[in-house]
Amino acid sequence: MKGLLLRSVGAIRRKWAYLRARSEFTCLGHQWVVREGVVNPSLISASRQFAQKALQAMPPQAKSALELGTGCGMTAVLLALRGLKVTAVDISLPALENAAENAQRNGVRLDLILSDWDAKIPTTQQFDYVVANPPYLRHSSDPAFTAGTQLEQVLACLNAVRNRLAAEGRALLMSSSWSGRDLVLQHIATAGLRVVNTDRKFCGNEWIYLDLCEAE
């Protein structure tokens, strides 16, 4: 029994190490580098679906965007390539440095802020479009994916989304069936947001939900 447990823990550790290895890849027509220790969209199809949906759902009149939890910066860079002035936030310094590298590779500028959600964004700053793929697992050995038993990080992220959403702005939130749909919907409502449209896609071993929201 103990041997089985140790083998399972070892397998999970190896899986995380694999998911977080450095790589270079092309996605959505652009080239990206992902450093070791940063969430890698070339290995996680949900991240690629999120980036693609963020482009599709971009409000036509939007001039500014905020990505909360940008990771390697792929979604933020793609929005900047569409002409938006983009601010990208992460709590991880390696992630932000990686986002800077991807912005440079793709010839765009991002305003990068090391912050716990919106804590370090100037108080009055709001955005026409806010996108977030926050941590969505209740338990994980990886802080980039750990949302807490009551999805506390999802709620904290949604409160930041609501704070920073300009009047008439739109927000895109990604979540997973692993989070538990009912609690995510409860947190969306608690944060003062309303879902206007949902895309649900099957991604290997989870359903992902791409909720387009506006302020209540």
Ligand SMILES: C[S@@+](CC[C@H](N)C(=O)[O-])C[C@H]1O[C@@H](n2cnc3c(N)ncnc32)[C@H](O)[C@@H]1O
């Ligand atoms: C699921 S990953 C998504 C990364 C990237 N946006 C993507 O779609 O691949 C969540 C990201 O949120 C960041 N994050 C976690 N907690 C955060 C917090 N309190 N404030 C800001 N960013 C946070 C993690 O470092 C990680 O980069």
